[in-house]
Amino acid sequence: MTTPTLVPRKRRGAELTLTLLAICIGVAAYCAVGLGSEGRIPAGAVKLAGCLVVAAIATHLFVRKVAPYADPVLLPLVICLNGLGLAMIYRIDLGCEDLCLGGNYAPLANSQLIWSALGIVAFAVVLLVVRDHRRLQAYTYTFGFLALALLVLPLLPVIGQNIRGARIWINLGPFSFQPGEAAKICLAIFFAGYLVVKRDALALAGRRFAGIDLPRGRDLGPIGVGWLISIGILVFQRDLGSSLLFFGLFVVMLYIATERPGWLVVGGGLFVVGAYFGYLAFGHVRVRFDAWLDPFADPDRNGQIINGLFGMAYGGILGTGWGQGSPQLTPFSFSDFIAAAMG
Template identity: 85%
Template sequence: MSQQQVLVPRKRRGAELGLTVLAVLIGVAAYCAVGLGVEGTVPAGALKLTGALVAAAVVGHVIVRTLAPYADPVLLPLVLCLNGLGLAMIYRIDLGCEDLCLGGSYQPLANAQLMWTAIGILAFTAVLFVIRDHRRLQGYTYTFGAAAIALLMLPLVPGIGQTINGARIWIILGPFSFQPGEAAKICLAIFFAGYLVLKRDALALAGRRFAGIDLPRGRDLGPIGLGWLLSIGILVFQRDLGSSLLFFGLFVVMLYVATERPGWLVVGGGLFVVGAWFGYLAFGHVRVRFDAWLDPFSDPDRNGQIINALFGLAHGGILGRGWGQGSPQLTPFSFSDFIATSMGEEIGLTGLMAILVIYGLIVERGLRIALTCRDAFGKLLAAGLAISMALQVFVVIGGVTRLIPLTGLTTPFMAQGGSSIVMNWAIIALLLRISDQTRRPAPEVASYDRDEETQVVKLS
């Protein structure tokens, strides 16, 4: 009896290794170019950065090869490339700020970012080691939902909650500060995926038809109403416009992906417009953001940040001033909220578009994982994680380029910030785990042919 031929997917770890080497070279070259542009010599810390990036790449590659051998081979190199470019840009701003302060009280941030990158790699490793099968997360759907709500409420707790730059989204634990909302983003994606798997049949039922679109039934509007109230609560109590938009947008898009009903996008879009109008009328900080978006030059003193960022982009032009040749340090928070405009000034519109393409590739790989995943929970979770990345990048880049109002979110993997970089590394680990489970060949089981009394290996 002939055995069934099975096509076994290639692991593609060799391709990942080659791309990882290229990503490390890009980061190291950018770092050296910064030193040559500012000081005329290769920075003294180039060897340290090279060693750190090589160590991160080796650890990441070995962990994936060991714990997720069939995972997507492109995600890890893309993230390492962004991480390396972000470190180089933060080092560039450190040098510029030291010159402005004349060696005064400025504390360099590149070393801290390097430390958080190492912690991010540890989180990446821990997720792949602990979560061997993403489908088990579905059994903790409501646990993750409760954890997300608890994390979002932590900054409101007296004593540990802290208001920084007008937003109460931080907690202070000793010498460290942390944004619980970054971890809540992952918990919410898991909760939404598990909840929608259970409820999608009911939520997919059509109600009234309007303008050729089947709207959801009135009785099914509860979940999206709760999501809307949660986002409004974040806006009211934490004064965090970016997270409010991100969480509500994530839920609406995942709801559409689960039900394939455009009516949910219509309802979600309507609720977003109502919430935005309410926020503009009720809260001064939202009104300030809108006014800066519509006409930043009406109040140059208050809107100097966005004005400097726009002039920086214009100064960079198409090809940029070159690494170390611009003045990104003149823009407040150029190392975090406005790191995209800092990159645009140094490497131009061309370099900034290349960075956006890298983000687009990360989102594309995440959606590809969702399309090929065999279980509904994994599909929704991978789609949700990819969508959260896409929404965050759109909100950040749109804000600093005046496409939409500023929101205060961070640019994933590039902006300075420990909680952001650690949680985004955890997101990549989850995507790789789902990808490994999806591409891994089905296990073989032994059965016996009673007629021939011989053991035959068949696919389960």
């Protein structure tokens, strides 16, 4: 008696159904913004719907041909998020046009469509070049060094740019972008490749303390390196969000690979220690923490936080609806705004 061979389902039909639903969500959100802010469906709704349909269906057909056993949920999720992002950018465009003097404001929604198209092309190239993801394991440390190089780029004196206190941008001619976004992908590949090799040692070896399985001291090297990298980002680039994201990515992937809560305890403790040291030693970190704890102490400096608090309070739990909020900046100081709001 022969054992029947298990053939996995392709699920391309499910992907197509979810893709069409994602398109409907994006177009409906775009129309809702126009109806809520201007009382009419935007003139570009047909253009947006056409672009989304062509891009989504073309990408789906490409995946059906090149990667028939891919996860059927990922592509619809990306299309849905992209459609919602376009609707939000369009709402910001409408608010900025109201405040712009002289009509010099350039809408950002059209630029976002171009970037979406470039993303689809890059996605297709990756699928064509990397036909088997296991081949990336041979380049584990290459991706690790590439990630470090990308993180260092904003610190270079010529191309690195300091914008609003954070040094995370670089300028190359007419283009500017954050190399840390590409570094996230490289770090994820590096972490995955490293954990495939070291998973057993990290998962099985260690000591039990206070009911928690903690890793061995010599196995703490990778998490120590991740901790130092995150602290370096915190100090030199002044970017709290990226620091937490990079370090959290490593700790969470360690936990997923080993299923040992001890990694979460050690990683969380290291980050708390590093953040506390940063608060005591560096003024820009202390300013961020103080703004988070009491944004009303300096209304003009912490206007973005206060604007968000008032916006969330005004919208309530469910919000006011697409296009009915007020995303544009107030034309007066936030100290006057608070004084007027509090009567």
